[in-house]
Structure formats: structure tokens, C-alpha cells
Amino acid sequence: MTDASMQSPETGHRSVSLTVADAHTKKRANAEKRFRAYGIVAIATGLFFLIVLFASILSQGIPAFQRTVVSVDFTLSAAQRDEAESTLFKTKAYSNLFIAQLSKELEDQGISVDFDEAAIERLLGKIGGTIRTYYADNPGKLGDPVKFDLAASSRVDGYFKGRVSRDTLQDSRFLQLSDLDLVDALKQAGIIKQAFNWPFITGADSGVDNPGGAGIGASVIGSFFMMLVVLGLSLPIGVAASIYLEEFAPQNRFTDLIEVNISNLAAVPSIVFGILGLAVFIQFMHLPQSAPLVGGLVLTLMTLPTIIISTRASLKAVPPSIRDAALGVGASKMQAVFHHVLPLAAPGILTGTIIGLAQALGETAPLLLIGMVGFVARGYPDGFLAGFTEPNSAMPAQIYTWAARADVGFYEKAWGGIIILLMFLLTMNIIAIILRRRFERRW
Amino acid sequence: MNDMTRVERTVNSKDIKINAKKVQVYYGDTHAIKDVSVEIEDKTVTAFIGPSGCGKSTFLRCLNRMNDTIDICRVEGDILLDGEDIYDKRVDPVQLRAKVGMVFQKPNPFPKSIYDNVAYGPRIHGLAKNKAELDEIVEKSLRRGAIWDEVKDRLDAPGTGLSGGQQQRLCIARAVATEPEVLLMDEPCSALDPIATAQVEELIDELRSRYSVVIVTHSMQQAARVSQKTAFFHLGNLVEFGETGQIFTNPVDPRTESYITGRIG
Amino acid sequence: MPIVWLVLIVLAIAAVGYVLGRTRALQSATGDVRALHSLPSYYGANVALKTIVPAFGLMILWLLVQPLYVNSQVSEMISGSAIEDGASLNLVMAEVRRTAYGLDNAVAAGQIPEELARNARADVIDMTQRLKDAGQVVTSDITQPVLRAAQTYRIMNATGYSIMAVAVILTALAGAAVSWFQTRAEYRARNVVEQGVRILLLAAASIAILTTVGIVLSLVFNTWEFFKLYPATDFFFGTTWAPSFSGRGGSSELGIIPLLWGTFYISLVALLVAVPIGLFAAIYLSEYASPRVRAVAKPLLEILAGIPTIVYGLFALLTVGPLLLGLFGDDGLGWMKAGTAVMTAGLVMGIMLIPFVSSLSDDIINAVPQAMRDGSYGLGATQSETIRQVVLPAALPGIVGAILLAASRAIGETMIVVLGAGAAARLSLNPFEAMTTVTAKIVSQLTGDADFASPEALVAFALGMTLFTLTLGLNIFALYIVRKYREQYE
Incomplete structure (x- = not known):
């Protein structure tokens, strides 16, 4: 060890003073800064994507919550009704009455514009039928002034929201350039205006050529019934x-087999669960297609591994001393688990379940295969039990249906649907976070 | 001033290497080290002893600023290495740690080959101009770590495959490869069996010829065996500091005596 | 809903059994609870358990077996002559079932009297017309054998369910009675109940195995059917994907290679986006970021993981696609023809995978012992040197595992590619061209109008089989690597 030849070579580049950084150290300090910058750039990029995503959801989805309505005060006397009912084209008679009322309101405000019945139909659809149905259902309203809020067609809606402009509009049977003059006149008169789109939230899906009338309400109900099935099955x-x-599980091959199965099922693509649902529940067991029951069953199988993994973590977090204490006073193993461990693990289990449910709520791919996409959910189910078995759509499936339709008017609905879906997910996650914060226990 | 210290060192081999003055360390609100002043000599083994939790390891980690990696830790007072304040803003801890190396309680070889473990420090500090020079440094360091004969045939084997005592000597070799001036050892033998401990202690005694060694230990026998100077810490205070022989045979402070005779600790 | 009623009846019997069992136990101990072996509620639970479990077990078994039995019985009725040329037995059976459901619905709505629906001599043409009038979906050509088979199918099903209801209720009653007679003070009710509960717990855990078995069986059987109609070699080695739309023609070319290529290409683009960003984000968050930055940035990034894939799909279709088209399309560099392309889907999928990669890598980097870092700092290494030369090499196996898991995610992702990648199966190197993937084609083949028995629909199961095998292999390999890595530091 005292070999003279092993004296250290003079390390010439190392500076004598600590306070003066030598060239090598400076280079290393710069490398350090660069490396740190990569990290910041990576995080900034991630956050940038997040912002772009939310910006595009909000900017394109919020208009879905606005709709354009024409509101007209309309009075129909019993005599007028009888007269209209006696004509051959009854609905036409009603729309003529409506048009007369509309012209009068415009004249009262000193606005003159030419329009015909066809233009009104392009703007508002077949209003005669709407009015006739209303008075057939509410004969008591005859003679009283009634305020009609009639939804404008999707092109007119688009004109208000900037999707359709005078430059880009091409005359079609849906809307003509001259109709926009009428729209402008109605706007000036304050008859046509933007209002909150309640029908979007509460309504059902519409046909492929009527984006304006499409609502997400029915599919929210479909999702609700699916989640009931998922909760009712996957939690217990x-x-x-x-x-x-x-x-309880002994250390043996069968237990290992279960464990391996659970960890692998957690990573199986969701579409494969859709195939399972199609083959087993629909082809083999002949359960009804498009039913929330089937959707719920498929999502249950998909969510189970998630719930099992988080539940096991919560059970594991309960210290063994609690079990020992219960066993020590003569409780059976089963009593120790059900009386002590399970209640202590309950908040964690609940949190995991809510997160599992949120995952299931947003899942789309398996629903594609069991027929929940493509089904036009035109109404609400007839009752509680029917809610499980009657064909319905679900929120993500409804969004996909809209995104796949040709009319661009549906895109706005799809984005709006996403906002509603995300609000549900946000609520569920906030509940989970609050539960965790409130009941989290450090042992 | 720098020139002065260098001149002084050549004149007197027992000059002061590290001079700590009124050092206070806080962990959040806890006052972990209270007003510690100590002078550590060059080419000497200094032992820090005391009951667990007395702050001896914390103080050791201040000497090469390893405490910087702990967010809530705050150091006050002056620690001078060759007369320069190591907590000066202009000091790069990276440069400091190259001069003040450290060996840890648990052997912590990197998951690399033995060769790469030792070559790691010289590589990052750019100490070798070429492969031959690096080979030379690695061999020299492993010899100083008293492990060369055991590993010279398997330099490519992973360092984690060695026995505990070999791993610790490898870590010492790794530390000396960067040509430090001071070597800090934080209970280097606590994870080792008696035979490995004896080997490492022998090594420490050899290292004294070249470096200033500071060793933290909870074993009084070890302190007595390897050190020339001993500092006794208790509850964050430096109770007594002096020649090892004097501390163990004729302690001044009653607390030191109680500890040595086994009444506290 | 007779099954709902059946369930409620069994539950009611169990509830009554619980009360009776409890009472009998107390009586046998002459009211002194201490004389009982177990708490009184265990005697009640014993009766309830023995009522419910056999009854429900029988019911579930019956519900599974009856359709199989009825199907096979009815299939036998249909002679070979009734099966048209080119149509399979499956098709005819589907027709039979559809007719049977139509009859059920029509009877339930009161549009066809039950006697007529059961009448084995009912006229086919008249019946078809009545079904149509009742608003039931029936194809124009219900033949005599089909109608007869449908009627038999209905009757057998109805009889089967009636017998089941009786059998289930009898089983419940028998279980209740037997366990009630067993109830004595010295009867070890708790042990029996606990043993029963244990078996139920085991059964719940076994559902995971059942699910896997279900997946494998449904894939294997249908894939087998497919390979009977379409040669396996053409499927695995065919380089053209061109299913015919008519549904019955034999002219379809169903080669998987272009789909696999699209899948791998899109996954590759996704990983090229997600891995560097995710990895560097994880490094920064675990090694550099102050606790406050970490507490904000980590959950924000993880929001990306909580967003449903349909949202990403729409984002790809309506935001990223047009954006890329503006940059690389005819107005820009002219490389891109339409918004849906490998690049679009890959980029969006990459965004989705960022938090997946980053949180997995974060865990793995944190698992590297601090002693390793201390050793490096103690030698005077900077933080980045420590990370690059000590932490990352130590964490490498774990990170490779994480990337493999992310790759398996990318391969199995459906919604983003369905909406963002396009529909054309293509073997091309240009990332700005539309391509399609295995998952996207599973969706399109099973949601179209093609008959389930045609190769065009059955190919989806072969695709599913390929996808399942591929992702399962990746997962097992990745989990193996990660586990090995964890063990290293335990």
C-alpha cells in the first residue's frame, strides 16, 4: 500500500478552491440544467395536451347547451280550431294561422320581410302538427294566449352559432339564402333568440336528419341502469x-390460478370483453340485444379485476394486529374478518368501487359489440324493470353514434355529450377523493 | 490564502482539515445539532460516538453536504474545508463531494460490474484521459480498498454479487477512486460480520496515511481500535472531544463516563 | 318477469326459514342463549343459506342448460330439406327464434290469442301477416317447418320455465325443512354457516377463472367455425383485407397482415410520443420536483388517464385530424389526404398513454433504493449523472416492463382507432395515410349487417383471438419482468 509508484497522478484540472468551478464542472452543471429542462418540457407538453383537450371539448361542446328558439305568443279561439279541423289539410290550416300571427308581430314592430310557408317549414319544421297536437292535448287552453317556444332547425341554429354563414351557405331543401333575411328580421324583432337547451339534457335521440332535436337524456338513463347492474354485481x-x-385462500395452485387470472383480466383489452358478451350473453344465452342488463353484465366482468385489486389493497392495509386482537378474544376467523377488518377497509373499498364504476361508465368498445351503438334511443324505458331489459343506449355509445353520423350538426351534440359524461365522471371522482380524505387512516 | 494553506500543509502534516464552528442543524422544527464546534485533523482517524439519535450521523452528513438532498434540513454556522466555507453559495456540492468522499452504513454497490463501480467516480469527474489510465486508477483503488486480490479475476462480475464485507470494501475502493482528501464513514461496519469488520478496520488504519478519515460508530471498542481522536455526541450536543486514549480512560464530562461505562446509550 | 318473482319467492322462504330456525334453536335451549352452541342468528342463517344456495344454484344451472336442450331438440325437428341451399342450420335457428319471440310479443300485446300461437295447424301465411300487423320484425319467408319449430320452441321454453319454477321452489322448501329439522341446541350452526360462506367466497373468486374460460371458449369456438369456412393460412399470411359486403359471397379476402401492420404502426407512433414524455415527466416528478409541484402536476397528468377513450376518439377525429391536415395536408406540406391517419390516431393514443407510462415509471424509479442515490451523490455525481448512470440502469427492467404494458394497451385500444385511424387496410410506410387495426375491424365486422354465420362476421373472432393472444403474451412477459425487478429490491 505504500508503493511509491502508486502515488496519485497530479490531478491538474481540479481547481484548488471550492468556490471556483473548473471547466469540467461547468460542463457538468450545464448538462444537469439541460437534463432538468427535458423533464420540465415533458411535463409542460403533457399539461399542454391536457389544456388543448379541454379547450376543444369546452369550446365545441358548450354551444350544444344553447339552442335557437322562435317564441311566439299565439292565441287560438275555439272557432278557429273548428274551422281548421274542417279543412282538408288540417295541419296546413294551423301553420297558416301561425304564419299570420308571426307576420302581425313583425308588422307591429315595423319590420317588413317577405316569406312563405315553405320558408317557415325550413326554419321551424312542420309547426302545424305541433300546434294541432298541443291543442288536442290541452283543449282548455283554447282562447288563452299561449307562448310557443319552437326549436329552429339545425342550420338556423348553426347560423346563430357561426357554423353556417351567408358565404358558405348553399341553397338546399334545408335552408336557402333568402331564409336568412327572415332569420335576421326575426332576430331584430326579438322573436328568435338563444335559450338554454333543456331538451338536450332531458330528451331522447332523434333521427339522422334532425341534429337539433337530439338529446342525451335517454342514454343517461341507459347508463344509469347499466351502472346499477355493475354496482349490484361487482361490489358483492x-x-x-x-x-x-x-x-382465507390457502397457498396452492388453485389460488395461484385465480391470482394469475385476475391480474391478466385487468389487462385484457375491453373489446375482448365485448366479444365475450356477444358470444355468451347474446348468442348463447339469448339475452336481448342493446339491453342495459347485458351491457351491465359485460362491464361487471370488465370492472371486477379493478375492484378486486383495490379491495385487496384496502384489506391488506388493515394491520394484522386487529385480526389478532379479535381472534384473541375468541372470535372465529370469519367473525374477525366481517366484524373488524371489513368495516375498517370499507372506505377504501368504496373508493375503489367508485373509481371502477367511473371507468365502466366511460367504456365504449364493448358496448359497440352488444348492439348499444346504432340503436336509436327514442324514448325512456316504461318502468323500472323494463329499464334493464328494454333496448337503450348509453352515454358513451350515444356519443359515438353521433360522432359517426354524417350531419356535422351532430358533432356539436357529441361534444356536448362529452361534457355531460365528464361531469358525471368528475362528480364520481370527487366523491372518491372526499371519501379517501375523510376516512383515510394511517396505521 | 489558498497558497497559504498549501504551504502550511507541507510544513505540518497534522494541520486542521475541517473546521466546524457553531454548527446548528434543524430538521423542520427539530433542532437536531446544537452549537457543535469541532476541528478535524488531516491524516487522522476521528471517531464520532454516542447513543443512537444523538446526531452524529447528521453532523457527518453536513461535512460533505449530503443533507442537501433532504428538503426540510437546514444548516447554520460555518464549516470550513481548508479554510473555505463549504456552505458558500458559490460552492458546487458536486466538487465538494469529490474532495470529501463518503462510505455508507449499508454497502451500496451500484448494479453494475465491479470495474464500473470503481470507474464511476473517475469517469464523472473526468479523472482519466484514456482507458489505460482508467484501468490504472481502478486497480490502484481496489488495492487501496484491500480487495484487489479477491476480485482481480472477475472485474466484469456484478458488484452486487459480492459478500457483505467485500461489498463494503468495494464501496471504500469506489470512494477513494475519486482521490478525495477526506473520507467520511457512516457506521461502515454495522452491516458486517466480525471477520469482515476486522478487515475493514485494518483498511481504515491504512487509509489514515493518505486521508483524513471521519468515522461514525456506535461501537466504542471500534472507536478505541481505529481512531486517534474521538468526539462524543449526546442529544445533539458535542459533549467532549479529544484524544481517543484520554476520552476512554479519563473522560472529563460525567455524561461521557456514563456512556462509556454503559449507563446511558 | 317470472324470474324476478321466483327470486322473490325463494327469498321470502329464506326469510321465513331464518325466523323459524332461530326460534327453534331458542326453544330447544329452553330460551337460554348460553346453552346454544352458536348465537341464535347463526341457526337462522343456517336455514336461510340452505334455502337460498341450492335453489339459486339449480335456477342458474337450469337457465344455462335449458336453451341448449331446447335448441338441440328443435334443431332435430328441422329436416335437412328445410334448410335452403347456402343457408346453414344456424341461420334457420335464428329465424326460428325470431319467430318465437315475435309470437311471444304478439301474445303479450294481446294481438294474437295464445291458442292460435300454439295451434300446430295454424296457416303460415295468415300467421306471418298477423305477426307483421302486430309490429313484429319477421322476414317475409317464414316457411311451414320454421313456424312449427318456432311454436315447439315456445312451448318447450314455457314448459321448461314452469317446471323450473316448481323445482326451484321445492328445492328451497326442502332445504329449509331439512335444515330446520337439524336445528338443535348442540348443532354447530356457526361452523356450518362459516363453511358455507367460505364456499361462497371461493365461488366469487372463481368468477375470474370462469371469465377467462368464457373468453377463451367463445373465441376458440367461433375461430374454429371461421377456419372451417376460410383457410387459416390465408388468414394468417394473406396480405389483402377486402371483405365482400354482400355477406355471403366467397370472394372476401381476409388476410390479417395489413391489420397487424396498422396496429403495430399506430402503436409505435403512440409509444414514440408517450415513452419519452412519460419517462421524462416521471423522472422530473420523482427526482427533481418539489413536493408542491409534484402534488399539482402528478394528478393533473393523471387526469389524462381518467378520460374515457371515446373522448380521445372524438378529439382525434374532430380536433387533431383537421389540425394535422392543415399542417401536412394539401394546404401545407401535401403529405396527407384526409384527417384520419396513422399519425392522428398514434398521436392521440400517445397522449392517452403518457400518464400510464409516467405513473408506472414513477413507481419503478421510486423503488430504486435511496442508498443507491446516496452512493452516487457521495462520490460527487450530479443529480442527472446519478439518474442516467445509476437510477435508470437499475430501473431499466421495470421500465421495459412498463413500456410493454403500455404497448399492450396501445394494441388493444379501440375507440381512438375506430374514429381516428380510418377504415382502409393498407400496407404502407407513410404515417400520414389512413390505416386500420385489428380492433377497428373487429368492431366493423361485428356491427355491420353481415350474418353471424358468415366468414365476414366470424373473422372478427379470429381477429379477437389474435388480439387476445398478443396482449396476453405481452402482459405475462411484462408482469414477469416487473415482478423480477421488484424482487431484486425487496
Whole structure:
């Protein structure tokens, strides 16, 4: 060790003073800064994508919550009704009455514009039928002034929202350039205006050529019934399976097999669960297509691994001393688990379940295969039990249906649907976070 | 001033290497080190002893600013290495740590080959001009770590495959490869068996000829065996500091005596 | 909903059994709870459990077996002559079922009297007309055998369900009675109940195995059917994907190679986006970021993981696609023809995978022991040198595992490619061209109008099989690597 030849070579480049950085150290300090900058750039890029995503959702989705309505005060006397009912084209008679009322309101405000019945139909659809149905249902309203809020067609709506402009509009049977003069006149008179789009939130889907009338309400109900199935099945089964694996399972091959299956199922693509649902529930068991029950079953199988994994983590977090204490006073293993471990793990289990449900709520691919896409959900189910078995759509499936339709008017609805879907997910996640914060226990 | 210290060192081999004055360390609100002043000599083994939690490791980690990696840790007072304040804003801790190396409680070889473990420091500090020079540094360091004969045939084997004692000597070799001036050792033998401990202790004694060594230990026998100077810490205070022989045979402070005779600790 | 009623009846029997069992136990101990082996509620639970479990077990088994039995019985009725040329037995059976459901619905709506629906001599043409009038979907050509088969199908099903209801209720009653007679003070009710509960827990855990078995069976059987109609070699090695739209023609070319190529290309683009960003983000968050930055940035990034894939799909179709088209399309560089392309889907999928890569890598980097970092800092290494030369090499196996998991995610992702990648199966190197993937084609082949028995629909199962095998292999390999890595530092 004292070999003279092993004296250290003079390390000439190393500066004598600590306070003066030598060239090598400076180079290294710069490399350090660069490396750190890569990290910041990576995070900034990630956050930038997040912002772009939300900006495009909000900017394109918020207009879906606005609709353009023509509101006219309309009075129909019993005599007028009888007269209209006696004509051959009854609805035409009603729309003529409506047009007369509209012209009068415009004249009162000193605005003159030419329009015919066809133009009104392009703007508002077949209003005669709407009015006739209203008075058939509410005969008591005859003679009283009634305020009609009639939805403008999707092109007119687009004109208000900037999707359609005078430069880009091409005359078609849907809308003509001259109609826009009428729209402008109605706007000036304050008859046509923007209003909050309640029908979008509460309504059902419409036909492929009527984007304006499409609503997401029915599919929210469909999703609700699916989530009931998922919750009702996956929570008990998931908790039971976790308790078995965490507390009772012997160390053997069968247990290993279950564990391997669970961890692999958690990573199986969701579309494969759709194939399973199609083959087993629909082809083999002949359950009804497009039913929330089937959707719920498929999503249950898909969510189970997630719930089992999080439940096991919560059970594992309960310290063994609690079990020992219960066993020590003579409780059986089963009593120790159900009386002590499970209640202590409950908040964690609940949090995991809500997050699993949120995942299931947004899942689309499996629903494609069991027929929940393509089904036009035109109405609400007839009752509670029918809600499970009657064909319906679900929120993400409805969004996909809209995105796949040809009319651009549906894109706005799809974005709007996303906002509603995300609000549900946000609520569920906030509940999960609050639960975790409130009941989190450090042992 | 720099020139002065260098001149002084050549004149007197036992000059002061590290001079700590009124050092305070806080962990958040906890006052972990209270007003510690100590002078550590060159080419000497200085032992820090004391009961667990007395702050001896914390103080050791201040000497090469390893505490910087802990966010809530705050150091006050002056620590001078060769007369320069190591907590000066202009000091790059990276440069400091190259001069003040460290060996840890648990052997922590990198998951690399033995050769790469030792070559790591010289490589990052750019100490070798070419492969031959690097080979030379690695061999020299492994010899100084007293492990060369055991590993010279398997330099490409992973460092994690060695036994505990070999791993710790590898870590010492790794530390000396960067040509440090001071070597800090944080309970280097606590994870080792008695035979490996003896080997490492022998090595520490050899290292004294070249470096200033500071060793933290909870074993009084070890302190007595390897060190020339001993500092006794208790509850964050430096209770007594002096010649090892004097501390163990004729302590001044009653607390030191209680610890040595086994009444506290 | 007779099954709902059946369930409620069984539950009611169980509830009554619980009360009776509890009472009998107390009586046998002459009211002294201490004389009982178990708490009184266990005697009640014993009766309830033995009522419910066999009854429901029987019911589930019956519901699974009956359709199989009825199907096979009815299939036998249909003689070979009734099957048209080119149509398979499956098709005819589908027709039979559709007619049977039509009859059910029409009877339920009161449009066809039950006697007529059961009448084995009912006229086919008249019946078809009545079904149509009742608003039921029936094809124009219900033949005599089909109608007869449908009627038999209905009757067998109805009889089957009636017998089932009786059998289930009897089983429930028997279970209740037997366990009630067992109830004595010294009867070890708790042990029996706990053993029963344990078996139920085991059954719940076994559902995971059942699911896997279900997936494998449904894939294998249908893939087998497919390979009977279409040669396996053409499927695996064919370089053209051109299904015919008529649904029955044999002219379809169903080669998987272009789909696999599209899948891999899009996944590659996605990983090229997600891995560097995710990895560097994880490094920054775990090694550099102050706790406050970490507390904000980490959950924000993870929002990206919580967004449903349909949102990403729409984002690709309506935002990213047009944006890329503006840059690389005819107005820009002229490389891109339409908004849907490999680049569009890959980029968006990459965004989706960023948090996946970053949180997995974050865990893995954090698992590298601090002692390793200390060793490096103690030698005077800078933070980046420590990360690049010590932490990352130590974490490499884990990170490779994480990337493989991300790759398996990318391969199995459906909505983004359905909406963002286009529909054309193509073997091309240009990332700005539309291509399609295995998942997208599974969707399009199974949601179209093609008959389930045609090769055009069955190919989806072969695609699913390929996808399942591929992702399963990747996952097992990745989990193996990650586990090995974890063990290294435990």
C-alpha cells in the first residue's frame, strides 16, 4: 500500500478552491440544467395536451347547451280550431294561422320581410302538427294566449352559432339564402333568440336528419341502469373474492390460478370483453340485444379485476394486529374478518368501487359489440324493470353514434355529450377523493 | 490564502482539515445539532460516538453536504474545508463531494460490474484521459480498498454479487477512486460480520496515511481500535472531544463516563 | 318477469326459514342463549343459506342448460330439406327464434290469442301477416317447418320455465325443512354457516377463472367455425383485407397482415410520443420536483388517464385530424389526404398513454433504493449523472416492463382507432395515410349487417383471438419482468 509508484497522478484540472468551478464542472452543471429542462418540457407538453383537450371539448361542446328558439305568443279561439279541423289539410290550416300571427308581430314592430310557408317549414319544421297536437292535448287552453317556444332547425341554429354563414351557405331543401333575411328580421324583432337547451339534457335521440332535436337524456338513463347492474354485481362479488383471496385462500395452485387470472383480466383489452358478451350473453344465452342488463353484465366482468385489486389493497392495509386482537378474544376467523377488518377497509373499498364504476361508465368498445351503438334511443324505458331489459343506449355509445353520423350538426351534440359524461365522471371522482380524505387512516 | 494553506500543509502534516464552528442543524422544527464546534485533523482517524439519535450521523452528513438532498434540513454556522466555507453559495456540492468522499452504513454497490463501480467516480469527474489510465486508477483503488486480490479475476462480475464485507470494501475502493482528501464513514461496519469488520478496520488504519478519515460508530471498542481522536455526541450536543486514549480512560464530562461505562446509550 | 318473482319467492322462504330456525334453536335451549352452541342468528342463517344456495344454484344451472336442450331438440325437428341451399342450420335457428319471440310479443300485446300461437295447424301465411300487423320484425319467408319449430320452441321454453319454477321452489322448501329439522341446541350452526360462506367466497373468486374460460371458449369456438369456412393460412399470411359486403359471397379476402401492420404502426407512433414524455415527466416528478409541484402536476397528468377513450376518439377525429391536415395536408406540406391517419390516431393514443407510462415509471424509479442515490451523490455525481448512470440502469427492467404494458394497451385500444385511424387496410410506410387495426375491424365486422354465420362476421373472432393472444403474451412477459425487478429490491 505504500508503493511509491502508486502515488496519485497530479490531478491538474481540479481547481484548488471550492468556490471556483473548473471547466469540467461547468460542463457538468450545464448538462444537469439541460437534463432538468427535458423533464420540465415533458411535463409542460403533457399539461399542454391536457389544456388543448379541454379547450376543444369546452369550446365545441358548450354551444350544444344553447339552442335557437322562435317564441311566439299565439292565441287560438275555439272557432278557429273548428274551422281548421274542417279543412282538408288540417295541419296546413294551423301553420297558416301561425304564419299570420308571426307576420302581425313583425308588422307591429315595423319590420317588413317577405316569406312563405315553405320558408317557415325550413326554419321551424312542420309547426302545424305541433300546434294541432298541443291543442288536442290541452283543449282548455283554447282562447288563452299561449307562448310557443319552437326549436329552429339545425342550420338556423348553426347560423346563430357561426357554423353556417351567408358565404358558405348553399341553397338546399334545408335552408336557402333568402331564409336568412327572415332569420335576421326575426332576430331584430326579438322573436328568435338563444335559450338554454333543456331538451338536450332531458330528451331522447332523434333521427339522422334532425341534429337539433337530439338529446342525451335517454342514454343517461341507459347508463344509469347499466351502472346499477355493475354496482349490484361487482361490489358483492368483488368484495367476496377479495376477502377469500386475502384472508382465507390457502397457498396452492388453485389460488395461484385465480391470482394469475385476475391480474391478466385487468389487462385484457375491453373489446375482448365485448366479444365475450356477444358470444355468451347474446348468442348463447339469448339475452336481448342493446339491453342495459347485458351491457351491465359485460362491464361487471370488465370492472371486477379493478375492484378486486383495490379491495385487496384496502384489506391488506388493515394491520394484522386487529385480526389478532379479535381472534384473541375468541372470535372465529370469519367473525374477525366481517366484524373488524371489513368495516375498517370499507372506505377504501368504496373508493375503489367508485373509481371502477367511473371507468365502466366511460367504456365504449364493448358496448359497440352488444348492439348499444346504432340503436336509436327514442324514448325512456316504461318502468323500472323494463329499464334493464328494454333496448337503450348509453352515454358513451350515444356519443359515438353521433360522432359517426354524417350531419356535422351532430358533432356539436357529441361534444356536448362529452361534457355531460365528464361531469358525471368528475362528480364520481370527487366523491372518491372526499371519501379517501375523510376516512383515510394511517396505521 | 489558498497558497497559504498549501504551504502550511507541507510544513505540518497534522494541520486542521475541517473546521466546524457553531454548527446548528434543524430538521423542520427539530433542532437536531446544537452549537457543535469541532476541528478535524488531516491524516487522522476521528471517531464520532454516542447513543443512537444523538446526531452524529447528521453532523457527518453536513461535512460533505449530503443533507442537501433532504428538503426540510437546514444548516447554520460555518464549516470550513481548508479554510473555505463549504456552505458558500458559490460552492458546487458536486466538487465538494469529490474532495470529501463518503462510505455508507449499508454497502451500496451500484448494479453494475465491479470495474464500473470503481470507474464511476473517475469517469464523472473526468479523472482519466484514456482507458489505460482508467484501468490504472481502478486497480490502484481496489488495492487501496484491500480487495484487489479477491476480485482481480472477475472485474466484469456484478458488484452486487459480492459478500457483505467485500461489498463494503468495494464501496471504500469506489470512494477513494475519486482521490478525495477526506473520507467520511457512516457506521461502515454495522452491516458486517466480525471477520469482515476486522478487515475493514485494518483498511481504515491504512487509509489514515493518505486521508483524513471521519468515522461514525456506535461501537466504542471500534472507536478505541481505529481512531486517534474521538468526539462524543449526546442529544445533539458535542459533549467532549479529544484524544481517543484520554476520552476512554479519563473522560472529563460525567455524561461521557456514563456512556462509556454503559449507563446511558 | 317470472324470474324476478321466483327470486322473490325463494327469498321470502329464506326469510321465513331464518325466523323459524332461530326460534327453534331458542326453544330447544329452553330460551337460554348460553346453552346454544352458536348465537341464535347463526341457526337462522343456517336455514336461510340452505334455502337460498341450492335453489339459486339449480335456477342458474337450469337457465344455462335449458336453451341448449331446447335448441338441440328443435334443431332435430328441422329436416335437412328445410334448410335452403347456402343457408346453414344456424341461420334457420335464428329465424326460428325470431319467430318465437315475435309470437311471444304478439301474445303479450294481446294481438294474437295464445291458442292460435300454439295451434300446430295454424296457416303460415295468415300467421306471418298477423305477426307483421302486430309490429313484429319477421322476414317475409317464414316457411311451414320454421313456424312449427318456432311454436315447439315456445312451448318447450314455457314448459321448461314452469317446471323450473316448481323445482326451484321445492328445492328451497326442502332445504329449509331439512335444515330446520337439524336445528338443535348442540348443532354447530356457526361452523356450518362459516363453511358455507367460505364456499361462497371461493365461488366469487372463481368468477375470474370462469371469465377467462368464457373468453377463451367463445373465441376458440367461433375461430374454429371461421377456419372451417376460410383457410387459416390465408388468414394468417394473406396480405389483402377486402371483405365482400354482400355477406355471403366467397370472394372476401381476409388476410390479417395489413391489420397487424396498422396496429403495430399506430402503436409505435403512440409509444414514440408517450415513452419519452412519460419517462421524462416521471423522472422530473420523482427526482427533481418539489413536493408542491409534484402534488399539482402528478394528478393533473393523471387526469389524462381518467378520460374515457371515446373522448380521445372524438378529439382525434374532430380536433387533431383537421389540425394535422392543415399542417401536412394539401394546404401545407401535401403529405396527407384526409384527417384520419396513422399519425392522428398514434398521436392521440400517445397522449392517452403518457400518464400510464409516467405513473408506472414513477413507481419503478421510486423503488430504486435511496442508498443507491446516496452512493452516487457521495462520490460527487450530479443529480442527472446519478439518474442516467445509476437510477435508470437499475430501473431499466421495470421500465421495459412498463413500456410493454403500455404497448399492450396501445394494441388493444379501440375507440381512438375506430374514429381516428380510418377504415382502409393498407400496407404502407407513410404515417400520414389512413390505416386500420385489428380492433377497428373487429368492431366493423361485428356491427355491420353481415350474418353471424358468415366468414365476414366470424373473422372478427379470429381477429379477437389474435388480439387476445398478443396482449396476453405481452402482459405475462411484462408482469414477469416487473415482478423480477421488484424482487431484486425487496
